[in-house]
Amino acid sequence: MTYDKVKISFLTAVLAVSIASILFDQSFAQQNNLNQEQERENAINQQLGLFSSSAKLGEKKPIEGYDRMISSVDPGIGHENHQLAVLIPISEKEYTGTLYYSASEPVQLVSLKGPLEPGEEKGKSVWTPDNETYYELTIVSDYSSSGEWSFVGNALAVHTFKSTPFVVDYKLDYSEVEDTNIMSKNSLNDVSIKAEFSFDSGTITIDSFDVFKQVSGFEKVQPQIILQGIVGIDKSQLYRAADYEYNKKSSVYDHEFSEFGMKIYLEQDDIPIRMMTYRECDISNYTIDTLYDNDYSYNRASVFVLVDNFEITCKGMQPYHYDYQKYIDEYGVDAVMKMKNMEMTPKDYQSYNLDG
Numbered sequence: 001m002t003y004d005k006v007k008i009s010f011l012t013a014v015l016a017v018s019i020a021s022i023l024f025d026q027s028f029a030q031q032n033n034l035n036q037e038q039e040r041e042n043a044i045n046q047q048l049g050l051f052s053s054s055a056k057l058g059e060k061k062p063i064e065g066y067d068r069m070i071s072s073v074d075p076g077i078g079h080e081n082h083q084l085a086v087l088i089p090i091s092e093k094e095y096t097g098t099l100y101y102s103a104s105e106p107v108q109l110v111s112l113k114g115p116l117e118p119g120e121e122k123g124k125s126v127w128t129p130d131n132e133t134y135y136e137l138t139i140v141s142d143y144s145s146s147g148e149w150s151f152v153g154n155a156l157a158v159h160t161f162k163s164t165p166f167v168v169d170y171k172l173d174y175s176e177v178e179d180t181n182i183m184s185k186n187s188l189n190d191v192s193i194k195a196e197f198s199f200d201s202g203t204i205t206i207d208s209f210d211v212f213k214q215v216s217g218f219e220k221v222q223p224q225i226i227l228q229g230i231v232g233i234d235k236s237q238l239y240r241a242a243d244y245e246y247n248k249k250s251s252v253y254d255h256e257f258s259e260f261g262m263k264i265y266l267e268q269d270d271i272p273i274r275m276m277t278y279r280e281c282d283i284s285n286y287t288i289d290t291l292y293d294n295d296y297s298y299n300r301a302s303v304f305v306l307v308d309n310f311e312i313t314c315k316g317m318q319p320y321h322y323d324y325q326k327y328i329d330e331y332g333v334d335a336v337m338k339m340k341n342m343e344m345t346p347k348d349y350q351s352y353n354l355d356g
C-alpha cells in the first residue's frame with residue numbers, strides 16, 4: 001500500500017512538472033509571437049510613418065511644409081481603373097515649376113498640355129474626359145514613391161495604374177509661363193522640321209532643329225541621320241539619351257534610350273509634305289559646335305550660335321509622302337497652299353500596290 005502511494009505521488013509530481021513546462025513553453029511562444037508581431041508592426045509603421053494606414057481615415061499628418069491629397073478614380077476615358085491625384089487642375093494658363101512629392105506607393109507623374117486643336121491629337125499620347133477635348137499627355141514612370149520633378153503644362157497630377165486609392169504629400173514651386181516671341185524660321189520656303197522620338201519612357205517632339213540630313217539609307221543600307229539645332233532645354237531628353245549612350249560603351253547592357261523609334265516630319269506653312277520613319281535607332285555620335293556669321297571677329301558686332309549635332313544610326317526606315325496631286329490638278333499649287341485642315345494620310349509604296 002505504501003508502495004502504491006509512493007508511485008502515485010511520483011506520477012503526480014512528474015505530471016505537475018510536465019504541465020508547468022508546457023505552460024512555460026506556451027508563455028514563451030506567446031511572448032515570442034508578441035515580440036515578432038510588434039517588430040512587424042513597428043516596421044510597417046516606420047515605412048508608413050508619413051501616411052495614413054487608411055486613406056479614408058487620414059490618421060497621420062502630412063510632412064511639414066507639404067500638402068496632402070488622397071487619390072480618386074481617374075476621370076479620363078480609358079483610365080477608369082486607374083487612380084489620379086490632381087495637384088494643379090486643368091487651366092487655360094500654362095505653368096512651369098518643380099514638384100516635390102512623397103507617396104504611399106510608387107507613382108507616375110503626369111502633366112497635360114492643351115486643349116489641342118481639332119485633329120492635333122493624332123499621333124500623340126493624349127488624355128480626354130469626353131472624347132471631344134484632348135490634352136497632350138506626358139507621363140513619367142520612375143517607379144519611385146518620392147522625389148522631385150520639373151514640369152510644364154496646363155495641369156499636373158500623380159497617377160497609378162491601380163484601382164485602390166493612394167496618399168501623396170506634395171509641395172509645388174511653380175509660376176505661370178509667360179508668352180515669348182518665337183524666333184522665325186530662316187528656311188526660304190518656310191519648310192519646318194519636326195522630330196518625334198519614341199523612348200521606353202515616352203514620346204517627345206522637338207521642332208527646333210534647323211538641319212536634317214539623311215546620310216544613308218535609301219540604298220537599303222543602315223540609315224544614318226544628322227540633326228542640328230540650337231542648344232536648348234527642349235532637347236534635355238536627347239541630351240540624357242546621348243549621355244546614356246556614351247556611358248553604354250563600357251557596358252553590354254541596353255538602357256531605356258536604346259533602339260528608340262523616330263519620325264521626321266517636313267511641313268510647309270503647317271501643311272505636311274514628307275514623313276520619314278526610322279526603327280531601332282541609337283545616338284552614334286554627339287558634338288557641340290559654334291557657328292559664326294560671315295563677318296566674324298572678336299568684337300560685339302559679331303554673331304555666333306552654339307548648336308547641337310546629333311548623329312543617329314538606325315536599323316531600318318520607311319519614307320512616306322502626302323499625295324496632293326489631285327488637288328493640284330484641280331486648283332493649282334498656290335490655291336492648295338492656302339487650304340487649311342485638309343485630311344491627308346501619309347502614304348508609302350504599298351498604298352499604290354507596288355512591289356517593294
